Amino acid sequence: MRRLALILAAIALTLCSCKAPAAPPTAKQGxxxxxxxxxxxxxxxxxxxxxxxxxxxxxxxxxxxxxxxxxxxxxxxxxxxxxxxxxxxxxxxxxxxxxxxxxxxxxxxxxxxxxxxxxxxxxxxxxxxxxxxxxxxxxxxxxxxxxxxxxxxxxxxxxxxxxxxxxxxxxxxxxxxxxxxxxxxxxxxxxxxxxxENILIRDVFVMGILVFVAVYHLILFFIRKEDRTSLIFSLFCIVILLRTLTTGEKTFTRLFPEAPYFLYLAIEYITYFLAVPLGMHFIQKIIPHEVSFRVVRLFYIVASAFTAVVLVTPPTMYSHTANPYVLVLFSALLYGLFAQIVALRRRREFSLFLAAGTLTLAFTSVNDVLYTNEVIYTGFIAHLGLTALVISQSAILSIRYSRAFREVELLTGELQTTNRRLEDQVRERTKELRTEMRERMLAQQEAEKHAAVKSEFLANMSHEIRTPMNAILGMAELLDATKLDEQQKEYVRIFRRAGDSLLNILNDILDLSRIESGRFAIDYKPFSLSETMDVLEKTFRPGFMQKGLNFTIIMPDLLPVYVFGDSNRLFQVLSNLLSNALKFTEKGAVRLTVSARQNQRHLWLNFAVEDTGIGMTDEQLEHIFSRFYQADSGVARRFSGSGLGLALSRQLIQLMGGSIRVRSKVGEGSIFEFDMRTEVYTGRPEAIESQPLAHKALQSPFRILAVDDTDENLFLVRKFLEPTSWILTTVTNGPEAIKMLPSVDPDLILLDIQMPGMDGFAVLREIRRIDTAAGMRRPIVALTGQALEEEKNRIHEAGFDLHLTKPISRVRLIEAILELLVGEKDTYGHKQN
Structure with missing residues (x-):
């Protein structure tokens, strides 16, 4: 610091010692x-x-x-x-x-x-x-x-x-x-x-240095982009170069004689503005603890504002910005000088280089100002100061880059040594991993084999149970439609409830399997919340009335009419909760309360099912959502159930973005409460209309061909379609169906998927081939005992027009036929979920 001060003092004394020659004459009165x-x-x-x-x-x-x-x-x-x-x-x-x-x-x-x-x-x-x-x-x-x-x-x-x-x-x-x-x-x-010529040589010399330094540091930046100091200094040199070209002898006009005045004047002003923040930014990179980047950002903002004035206004206007910007320039000089003095006192690295270059430029600039005003007669030397500044700052960056390169070499050597050690460890670990991989592959293959066996078992179980259940529930439905006394009707209701219970258990098992395998998807679409509640009430009110329980659904009028969500899964969860409430409540009431809260993104629906049943202990509450769990053996004997409903309900609620909670006291009852994330739907879904059984299409002489290897299912289809005027032909295998196709010439075909010999897919392909040759395409409905999504997707991709999963009700069968033959959907009876 003291040595630098002595050098600068010597330079100042040298400048001041330059005496002026005899004063030249001046003009007076022209x-x-x-x-x-x-x-x-x-x-x-x-x-x-x-x-x-x-x-x-x-x-x-x-x-x-x-x-x-x-x-x-x-x-x-x-x-x-x-x-x-x-x-x-x-x-x-x-x-x-x-x-x-x-x-x-x-x-x-x-x-x-x-x-x-x-x-x-x-x-x-x-x-x-x-x-x-x-x-x-x-x-x-x-x-x-x-x-x-x-x-x-x-x-x-x-x-x-x-x-x-x-x-x-x-x-x-x-x-x-x-x-x-x-x-x-x-x-x-x-x-x-x-x-x-001397001035031009001086300018070319300075510009040559600036070009070389700018290109050199730009190359350094592209080699090591993580350090932007080289880029900033390169841009600073480019700005100074452009300003040198457009001032003084205006070398820019010698290089580009056709360049208009407005272009080089704009360059002159813009480079004047941008030099300040770039210079301050470079200083900040060298001594970051003394120069705040917030101040640098402020200089960038001010320079950008002045530059914008140049770009959008004519010279008569933006030329007024030169004098105000002097305040910005002097503020930057004072701040930069103060920061460099502090850096020198703190002995920051490169602070001496930085201060020497800056002060040399400052002294030579003062010399040129004094020489221009004929105070001293030393000559123009600011270009030497600028050269000294550029060289000193370039030296700083070169030293930093050299040090970084040496550090990289040292780190590279250490890395190579470490790599050699790691390679030995990797070789040993690779052997272990290969052994583990082989074991995992064997375990994975075993798991995939078990998963395939499980899927095959579920598919076969679904088919083997649904096929007889189709006949059982179908016959119960037919029996319920006959004239029965009250005792017989009660028998039929028990019969149908038992079948529905078995079907629900089967559906729960399939849903849990799909959730575990990650193949379960929530079907978001608009639905009416009030209509869903109405269906729930109609479904459960008879059961509650039979047990003498009071059943109410409380839903505010301010709730949205339509929301986005999976109405079927909501119905399934609420059905499980209401079924449990009905099962475990002997007297009192069951209440379903619906409320809502809304934030900026979603509408949250809250459902609470409250009963006055037997209640549960804290220990029982800990396991209530576990699969196959009943509160105790006494409850298990007294109340039938699979123990899957609550476990499945919790997983469905989680898939819908919500959570379920339960509060209960022994002898007082329980409250099951859950949330469901939805969105308000402002449109209106297609209306679902109901028409009586005597739809005019039911009296049309449509020809129906039913193909199933089970006589009971064919008998059931025949009985379901008896009230209509449709002409039904039944066959028990695929080859017979293809043989009878020309003589029957059906308007629609009901085709069972799983049949011995020629299955439903093979029959479909042959019928499609025959129809294509004849230039026609008759609708074909798949009848399947499997409810897995893979089977449904396979049926759709094969080319079936519709599929019905067994067991099939009369209403759903007639609706499907009407939909395909007359193009009307859900016009018979009521829609089933």
């Missing part, structure tokens, strides 16, 4: 006396001082000015500072500058002189002794005709007398400032051309 000035031995002269200025006049050489009164206005200076009467001259406008130079023709000799201008706003036309020299842009007294261009100019001329008249027409309609804002220089041609 004239400058250079008669004692030797152009061959002395450097070029800045024609600073008072020039004649004619605002809002474009005078030509030799034009009469006797009636015009000039204003003596200092050059270089923007005419925005000129007062005309009680008003200031606006930046937008035009005018003529005039200066008379007195020279000694003998000292000038036959030397060729040059007139040099830098940036003028924003178009200039130059005349020397009536001869027009190269200008910039197109001068005009109207905005539509003036063409801006602020490139430096160079004019060569030979004085023929002791007086040189310089006439400069300037117009500006495209910037906030107008006039001659940079010095006009006159001098020996060789000296001025040489100085321009």
């Amino acid at each position: 004239e400058i006396d250079l008669s004692q000035y030797d152009f061959t031995q002395s450097p070029p002269v800045r024609l600073n001082g008072e020039w004649e200025f004619y605002p809002f006049k474009l005078l030509s050489p030799g034009e009469d000015r006797s009636t015009l009164k000039p204003v003596y206005f200092p050059v270089p200076r923007s005419w925005n500072e000129l007062s005309i009467g009680d008003r200031g001259m606006p930046g937008v406008g035009y005018g003529t500058y005039r200066l008379i130079i007195r020279i000694d023709p003998y000292k000038a000799g036959n030397r060729v002189l040059a007139l040099r201008t830098l940036e003028q706003f924003t178009a200039v036309r130059i005349f020397v002794n009536g001869e027009e020299l190269p200008g910039a842009g197109q001068v005009a007294d109207r905005a539509g005709e003036s063409i801006p261009d602020t490139v430096p100019t160079l004019g060569i001329f030979s004085p023929q007398s002791s007086t040189i008249e310089i006439l400069m027409q300037v117009s500006n309609f495209d910037h906030r400032r107008g006039g001659i804002i940079d010095p006009v220089v006159i001098g020996d041609e060789h000296q001025i051309v040489s100085s321009i």
Whole structure:
């Protein structure tokens, strides 16, 4: 820190020790006396001082000015500072500058002189002794005709007398400032051309360094993208490069002569804005503990806002942003300088490099400002400071990258050693894993074999039970429709309840199997909650009335009419809970309460089944949802049941996104409560209508062919269809059905799936082949004793029009036939779930 301070103090003393030569002459009231000035031995002269200025006049050489009164206005200076009467001259406008130079023709000799201008706003036309020299842009007294261009100019001329008249027409309609804002220089041609070449060499040197450093660090970033410091520094160098191209000698216009003024001016401003946050961001990456990224983000936001102004407004507007942004620039400089001083005091890594480069640029920039204002006469050296800054910061990044590379090499060596140890461990572990894999594969194969056996068993069990159950329940349904006395009707009801109970147990077993295998899916679709409750009430009220129990369903009127959910599974869960309540309640009441709560995403329905039954102990509550569990042996003997209903209900509720809870006291009753996640449905599902048995289609002479290998099932189908006028033909095997197909010519075929010899799928394929050859397609309904989803999917993919799972009721059979023959669904009797 002390060494750096001594070095900077020495530089400052060196700069201050540069004494100014004799002060050059200045113009007064439109004239400058250079008669004692030797152009061959002395450097070029800045024609600073008072020039004649004619605002809002474009005078030509030799034009009469006797009636015009000039204003003596200092050059270089923007005419925005000129007062005309009680008003200031606006930046937008035009005018003529005039200066008379007195020279000694003998000292000038036959030397060729040059007139040099830098940036003028924003178009200039130059005349020397009536001869027009190269200008910039197109001068005009109207905005539509003036063409801006602020490139430096160079004019060569030979004085023929002791007086040189310089006439400069300037117009500006495209910037906030107008006039001659940079010095006009006159001098020996060789000296001025040489100085321009030196400046260009300096700029090219700096730009070459910037290009090299930018590309180098961009490559480093692509090699190691996790560290963005190289990218930020590369972007900073690119921004400085573009600003160097568009300022000073405006090398950009030499590279792209056709580039418009608006393009390079926008680049000049945007790079001015973006250099601040990029520079601060780079410093933050080097000393992150001293520079807050929040401050860097704030500089990015401010720079982006200023850049947006440049992109969406014309130069006359966005050129006003330069002065306000000086506050941002100085804030960044002060904050960055303070942070670097703190980093130096804390001895942060690379803080000395960072501070040395920054302060070198600061000192050289101050030197150029003082030199420009002729306070000192050292020359322009800011480019050297910029070069020193870029090199020092590049050195920081190179050292960091080199260290990172060395660390990678060390880590690579350690990794290789570790890898060798791991390879040995992996080889040993691989042997163990292969043994475990073989054991697991054998276990998996055994499990798959058991699963296949289980699936086959369930499928066969379903078929073997449902097939006789079809005849049993069907005959019970037929018997119930005959004239019976009350005792006989009671026998039939018990008969049907026992069959339904067995069927429910079978369905529960199949559902649990599908849930365990992950093949069970909730069928979400819109349904009417009130209609579901009505069906529940009609289903269970007779049972409660028979036991003398009071049964009520409480549902608020404010509940949505339609909701999304699985109505069948909801019905199944509530049926299980109500069945248990009916079973274990001897006196009192059973109540089903429905309520709802809604958040931003879902509607939650709450169902509570409350009874006044026998109740349960805490120990019994712990196992109530276990499969095949009954409260005790006494209960098991007194109340029949499989013990599957509550276990299945809990899993169904969980699949519907809810949970079930139970509260109970011995001798007082129980409350089963669960939630169901749904969504409100604002539409209306298709209405379900009911029509009487005497549907006109029932009297049509449709021809039905029934194919089943069981005589009882064929007898049942015949009895179910007796009330209709349909013509039924029955056969007991597939070949016979195909043989009789031409003579019967059925309108619809009822086809059993599992038959000996030629099964239902083979019969279907043959019938479809015959129908295709005849150019027709008659509907075929599959009759199956299996309720597994795989079987249903297989039936659908095979090409059946519909499938009915045994046991089949009369209503469902006639509905299916009506649906396929007359295109009306659920128009007979009532819909079964």
